[in-house]
Amino acid sequence: MSKRGRRAAPGPGATQPTVTVCRGCCCGSPKVPGLDHAAQLRDLRQGLVGTATVRVTDCLDACERANVIVVQPSAEGRRKGGRPVWLGLVNDPDATSDITTWIKDGGPGITDPPAILDLYAFRPSRRVQAELHDG
Numbered sequence: 001m002s003k004r005g006r007r008a009a010p011g012p013g014a015t016q017p018t019v020t021v022c023r024g025c026c027c028g029s030p031k032v033p034g035l036d037h038a039a040q041l042r043d044l045r046q047g048l049v050g051t052a053t054v055r056v057t058d059c060l061d062a063c064e065r066a067n068v069i070v071v072q073p074s075a076e077g078r079r080k081g082g083r084p085v086w087l088g089l090v091n092d093p094d095a096t097s098d099i100t101t102w103i104k105d106g107g108p109g110i111t112d113p114p115a116i117l118d119l120y121a122f123r124p125s126r127r128v129q130a131e132l133h134d135g
Helices: 037-047 075-079 093-104 115-119 126-134
Strands: 018-022 053-057 069-072 085-087
Touching: 018 037, 037 053, 037 093, 069 093, 093 115
Parallel strands: 018 053
Antiparallel strands: 018 069, 069 085
16 A cells, blocks of 8 residues: 555646655655755755746655656657656755756656766656556
């Protein structure tokens, strides 16, 4: 059974990318030391104003990869083949900055992520993916 609460996922016609920031049991907590979690969220929100929707959710059931951020494509990005990109161990301000820059450039389906983000990308289980999208 999932530890996270169900939240409505953005519809397939979302005009902007959606950035889901996990802030559950491990992400955003003292379990991930050395990162100002509030500043990470603030930087994402401020850096993506007018470009993407940034939302916070409870546990995404990928605790071993805390902090987790999921970038969902815009409607245009989805039409061009973009799919959600799961990023884990996002515990460095430079990684947050790289994510912001990529999304400003279009995000999934529009622009390839910087190569450095390959180090953070992972595929969660089908169950976890479905829960995020089923809302």
